[in-house]
Amino acid sequence: MTPDRDEILQAVSTAVLAVTRHLSVREVLQVIVRSAQRLLDARYAALGVPDEEGSFAEFVAEGLTDRQWEAIGPLPRQHGMLGAMLREGTPARLPDLRTDPRFEWWPKAHPVMKDFLGVPIRDGEQILGIIFLANKRTPGGFTQEDQDLLTLFAAHAAIALINARLYEQGRELALVEERNRMARELHDAVTQKLFSLRLTAQAAATMLHTAPDKAAAELDRVQMLAGEALAELRAVIIELRPADLDRHGLSETLRKHVRMLDRLQAAQISFDCDGLPPLDPAVEVVVLRVAQEALHNALRHAGARQVWVRLAYSDGKLSLSVADDGSGFDQAGSRGLGLASMKDRAESVGGSLTVTSARDQGTTVLVEVEI
Numbered sequence: 001m002t003p004d005r006d007e008i009l010q011a012v013s014t015a016v017l018a019v020t021r022h023l024s025v026r027e028v029l030q031v032i033v034r035s036a037q038r039l040l041d042a043r044y045a046a047l048g049v050p051d052e053e054g055s056f057a058e059f060v061a062e063g064l065t066d067r068q069w070e071a072i073g074p075l076p077r078q079h080g081m082l083g084a085m086l087r088e089g090t091p092a093r094l095p096d097l098r099t100d101p102r103f104e105w106w107p108k109a110h111p112v113m114k115d116f117l118g119v120p121i122r123d124g125e126q127i128l129g130i131i132f133l134a135n136k137r138t139p140g141g142f143t144q145e146d147q148d149l150l151t152l153f154a155a156h157a158a159i160a161l162i163n164a165r166l167y168e169q170g171r172e173l174a175l176v177e178e179r180n181r182m183a184r185e186l187h188d189a190v191t192q193k194l195f196s197l198r199l200t201a202q203a204a205a206t207m208l209h210t211a212p213d214k215a216a217a218e219l220d221r222v223q224m225l226a227g228e229a230l231a232e233l234r235a236v237i238i239e240l241r242p243a244d245l246d247r248h249g250l251s252e253t254l255r256k257h258v259r260m261l262d263r264l265q266a267a268q269i270s271f272d273c274d275g276l277p278p279l280d281p282a283v284e285v286v287v288l289r290v291a292q293e294a295l296h297n298a299l300r301h302a303g304a305r306q307v308w309v310r311l312a313y314s315d316g317k318l319s320l321s322v323a324d325d326g327s328g329f330d331q332a333g334s335r336g337l338g339l340a341s342m343k344d345r346a347e348s349v350g351g352s353l354t355v356t357s358a359r360d361q362g363t364t365v366l367v368e369v370e371i
Helices: 003-020 025-039 066-072 080-088 144-207 212-239 243-264 281-301 339-348
Strands: 042-050 056-062 092-094 116-123 126-136 268-273 306-314 317-324 352-357 363-370
Touching (some): 003 025, 025 056, 025 144, 042 116, 080 126, 092 144, 116 144, 126 144, 144 212, 243 281, 243 306, 281 306, 281 317, 339 352, 339 363
Antiparallel strands (some): 042 056, 042 126, 092 116, 317 363, 352 363
16 A cells, blocks of 8 residues: 555545534534645645525635735635536536636735636535635646545535534424424413413403402402413423433533534634522523524524623623624514514513624623523
């Protein structure tokens, strides 16, 4: 076995391990691009995953300094050779990229690229993205063997992207299942009580003037039914309580959740917590769920690079703050991002929700509950 063969196996092994380890999708793609660049002896290497707005949801590259990136400006658009490869879905191996009719232009600070090799990242017939190399250091340009090896790395990139998509779908399904179960539990445990309460209140209202003694008895029954409904509702909330809350409490459960996201996502996520007093189980569930929803919004929708999570207790008030440096949004008329759901959760335990956000200025979600 030649050293070249050893190097190939090592690079492929690194890419496989990156896909299977608990790394963020961006970190996995970076490992793949770096391995391909080193193995195929290219000056530049990049991988792009398109979004639905003509740009790229992910774009990682090797061979450029931070200063060069800053000078180049925003992420590339889906034009020129990159756009053509996304449309055509076929490999491109060129002795000089600039002479190909599909080439259009570069930003002024963009490095000059000559020999070029790009292959699509596929999931069956679907094009998930592209991976490409430029300026091979070894004279003679890229070979068919280089193309075959880059195709192998593209397959690993496809696995990473598919895994990420499945993870997100699994998370959404879990949320749907939880909401459906909660709806069933609420219907079975509480609806009948509330229906009886309503009928009893109506009966009391009709007898208030004609039979006040009977009306008073009915109102006592209303009070009893309301108490039973409240007890049933609390029981449902506690039953739906995550198991980690029983084992570790709110602070440690949220700390573990943040630590997991920090490991899986490209963003830096920090957690800070003061000492907390004993908390009502319903309050713990609400605060945890709001934190999870706010984190999901920051990472999935806002494209945040940094997120700060803080739990604090002072003067009889528990507060949760989730702040990010993401894209933010216009609060006027906003109904998305689960804001209504978070507000309802907070108010269900006597708390309040405040959201502060503006375009390109990040978002802060603050929950406060009197303890």
